[in-house]
Amino acid sequence: MAQNQFSLFKQKFFSSFFITQALGALNDNIYKSALLIFIAFRAGDELGLSSDLLNNIAAGLFILPFFIFSATAGQVAEKYEKSALIRKIKLLEITIMSLAVLGFFINNIWFLLGILFLMGFQSSLFGPIKYSILPQHLSDKELLGGNGMVEMGTFLSIIIGTVIGGMLIGFGDTGIQILCVLLLVVSITGYLSSRHIPQTPSAQADLKINWNPISETWKTFHYARTNRVVFLSILGISWFWFYGAVFLTQIPNFTKVSLNGNENVATMILATFSIGIGLGSALCEFLSGRKVELGLVPFGAIGMTWFALDIYFANPYSEFTGDLGALNFLIQEGAIRTLVNCAFVGIFGGFYIVPLYALVQERCEKNHLSRVIAGNNILNAFFMVIAALLAAVCLGNGMTIPQFFMLTAILNAVVALYIFTLIPEFLMRFLIWILINTIYRVKKSGIENIPEEGPCVVVSNHVSYVDALIIGGTVRRPIRFVMYHKIFKIPVLSFIFRTAKAIPIAGHKENPELLNKAMYQISEALDQGEVVCIFPEGKLTSDGEMNDFKSGIERILKETPVPVVPMALQGLWQSLFSRKTVNKLVDRVKRLRTKVRLVVGKPIPADEATKEQLYTIVSKLRNNKP
Known part of the structure; x- marks a missing residue:
């Protein structure tokens, strides 16, 4: 058994799996970021279409496969040996990235948008495996630390991929050529890493696959509801993705109109937020004594509300044009306060999300876990769509982005209180955790x-x-x-x-x-x-x-x-x-x-x-x- 979460990397399974999933997330975000910048600065004008419209189409195309394929993917992950499935999914990623290179070569935006749909499809296949494979290789005492490391790797990959993709597109044709090479190298490296993941037995080899995604999704949610704690934990996870989608989506415009910062400042804010989540995820094991500590969930929810509210109070205005670079922004009054708030929103988000994932893995029956994770992925996608729709309605009717952050913080407090009322165990564990740590x-x-x-x-x-x-x-x-x-x-x-x-x-x-x-x-x-x-x-x-x-x-x-x-x-x-x-x-x-x-x-x-x-x-x- 690993002495701590970092010593997990000495295990052949964990190091190989961590690299495989992190490189997958990295490739997703390099491509998505590059495509969105490509649309904003080149494709929109060439096609005569609004870049906002194309960006919304891109976001929808990436999320759509989670609704269509997740239920089937969960059953496949349950029925077949997982390491072989991962290798096949990574080979699919290499194929998709090869098509992406072709899309940039022929300069066809609709083709590139189709590739984004295929990437969503590939991610929907990998999602149920990502969390259901951990309990098959890690002991209960290693589960929280393993989840923390996976979450840290995922969010660091998101921010690194976002930065790299945006930067390379900014270098014109040379940047696109480097981008194409990088997409292929990362996908091939991910496949090579997946070959070292040990064999993982099927959870239910005799499972008969239901190819109807609607009926299977309904069946999965019906099963999840039989375990009240697991189902409400899934709702809590999906709320986190709603909350995270709000911040990740709105931070670029928030940086411009409320902080008067340019693209480099937006990247710095996004990096601070994502690094915070990674740090919070990594700290979970230290704070919880290597067990699934439900008391961290209310603690995380409190911090997510408090520091999001302070982002509003520190930046209530939205009347700037984005003139400041990173250095000039940092010397402005309130800049450090904003960065600290963004960091702590991410840190407390890590405290919130990691124990919930570990709880689902620990308390769900192992022969249903992949399907439950698949159902959770569908719900996550649904909540992210709701976040986008709510943002469109609120911001379209005169609400400023800081005000929208304040609304999200208040909603977070309401949702947290609702969940903790339904499951008093969270609040009970929080009180105990506070007692024995103060x-x-x-x-x-x-x-x-x-x-x-x-x-x-x-x-x-x-x-x-x-x-x-x-x-x-x-x-x-x-x-x-x-x-x-x-x-x-x-x-x-x-x-x-x-x-x-x-x-x-x-x-x-x-x-x-x-x-x-x-x-x-x-x-x-x-x-x-x-x-x-x-x-x-x-x-x-x-x-x-x-x-x-x-x-x-x-x-x-x-x-x-x-x-x-x-x-x-x-x-x-x-x-x-x-x-x-x-x-x-x-x-x-x-x-x-x-x-x-x-x-x-x-x-x-x-x-x-x-x-x-x-x-x-x-x-x-x-x-x-x-």
């Missing part, structure tokens, strides 16, 4: 002792009101916590505990009915293969020392014999939410950034686990020094 500095050891799958009971000492949050935010697998009912009902924490499906419990003398109900829920959760965590002391420590373990753990193991994983929390007695009494102000301040350590021991078979033995093991783990 108030506490959590380190962990022995976390690999928790089984990757199957039922088990986790036992721990009980030090503070937020023990469950520390453990739940650190362990990869979802955990059902059993906790004293009065802690379960604490305001704010109650929302988190309910969303995480914690199980409230009480003593036999206090509430025998609640106790019996809790025991039934524990048994049911273990039967379903879940992880259940209990605090056998039955109450918080009042002096920092452990209390004796009660017999509830033995009753649980008697009814449902599963392995027991002992763990211990260190340092929480000094923290803000323990029962320790602190009078001095300086000591209270120190409690705000407490160093906490979670130490996990090896699993113990159910027939060997007694309350006395577990107490002894947890005590040793509690006193274990780093």
